Amino acid sequence: KPQRVALVGLGNMGRPMAVNLAKAGHDVMGFDLSDAARRQAADAGIAVAASLREAGQGAETLITMLPAGSHVLSVWQDAFTHLSPGALMVDCSTIDVASARAAHELAAMHGNPSLDAPVSGGTKGAAAATLTFMVGGRVEAFERARPVLDALGARAVHCGEAGAGQVAKMCNNMILGVSMIAVAEAFVLAEQHGLSAQALFDVAATSSGQCWSLTSYCPVPGPVPASPANHAYRPGFATALMLKDLRLAKEAARTAGAATPLGAHAEAIYAAFDAEGGGGDDFSAVIRHLRRQMT
Ligand code: NAD
Numbered sequence: 001k002p003q004r005v006a007l008v009g010l011g012n013m014g015r016p017m018a019v020n021l022a023k024a025g026h027d028v029m030g031f032d033l034s035d036a037a038r039r040q041a042a043d044a045g046i047a048v049a050a051s052l053r054e055a056g057q058g059a060e061t062l063i064t065m066l067p068a069g070s071h072v073l074s075v076w077q078d079a080f081t082h083l084s085p086g087a088l089m090v091d092c093s094t095i096d097v098a099s100a101r102a103a104h105e106l107a108a109m110h111g112n113p114s115l116d117a118p119v120s121g122g123t124k125g126a127a128a129a130t131l132t133f134m135v136g137g138r139v140e141a142f143e144r145a146r147p148v149l150d151a152l153g154a155r156a157v158h159c160g161e162a163g164a165g166q167v168a169k170m171c172n173n174m175i176l177g178v179s180m181i182a183v184a185e186a187f188v189l190a191e192q193h194g195l196s197a198q199a200l201f202d203v204a205a206t207s208s209g210q211c212w213s214l215t216s217y218c219p220v221p222g223p224v225p226a227s228p229a230n231h232a233y234r235p236g237f238a239t240a241l242m243l244k245d246l247r248l249a250k251e252a253a254r255t256a257g258a259a260t261p262l263g264a265h266a267e268a269i270y271a272a273f274d275a276e277g278g279g280g281d282d283f284s285a286v287i288r289h290l291r292r293q294m295t
Contacts, residue, residue, distance in 0.1 A: 056082030069099025
């Protein structure tokens with residue numbers, strides 16, 4: 001059954017998500033603090049409110065798609081009084097685990113069911129409604145969110161209690177960030193010894209070095225024609241976003257006392273590449289940084 005949904009944060013991800021929710025028949029009202037984002041969303045055909053209050057009025061579901069934990073906590077705090085009683089709160093942003101848990105506590109205090117539901121699939125997945133949701137929170141809240149998540153993505157995995165979605169997301173992206181550097185290092189080493197990229201690919205893609213960073217997202221042009229390396233490293237998944245996720249992983253490791261030495265080293269390497277101006281390039285362009293390190 002169609003729902004009245006308020007979607008707050010109409011940026012690169014939130015805008016196409018709002019479009020898809022409306023397409024699926026939901027009654028969507030969007031809001032963003034930025035005039036430019038509100039204008040762009042209206043141009044895309046989304047009903048846009050002038051305030052959080054107007055967007056939230058009577059909504060049965062609130063979706064937030066915001067940059068960081070502080071934004072999510074402040075929007076949720078302000079939204080409770082406007083939403084319909086018992087409205088479902090769903091945060092799809094990628095944020096720190098502590099803020100995600102604090103948001104769940106805030107919702108519970110107001111009697112609202114809540115989910116942390118970060119996504120993978122990027123802006124392409126948001127536009128094509130093929131996102132994957134990694135979801136933390138009560139199973140009843142997860143079931144209630146189904147119609148909305150189904151309109152936005154291809155898959156939703158219930159990972160566990162409050163914060164579990166964020167933990168799953170940062171663990172996955174830590175694997176990705178580390179494995180991309182490992183693959184890029186191997187191509188640089190091969191290059192320096194005169195081994196062709198194609199030969200290394202042909203061996204490793206069917207050997208124990210096989211991984212997604214190699215076979216789906218190869219950081220050198222040629223072997224995987226669709227990978228960003230073939231398109232001037234246009235993202236894709238920008239280095240700045242990978243860096244954000246690795247910082248969240250490091251913070252989560254620190255608070256839990258987990259040892260993640262390669263995650264921390266990967267963060268330092270992407271940070272160095274970002275400082276060289278690579279933040280807007282796809283993260284697989286980190287191979288350029290490695291080439292610059294050659295002695
Ligand atoms: P974005 O910067 O394009 O959009 C965020 C929007 O939030 C901006 O338009 C900003 O004006 C708005 N905003 C900030 N504070 C607000 C407030 N208090 N009230 C209302 N609006 C407010 O970012 P994005 O690329 O859409 O990413 C959103 C989230 O999704 C982030 O947490 C990001 O890490 C995550 N994510 C992004 C991608 C991607 O490929 N872009 C992929 C996966 C996850």
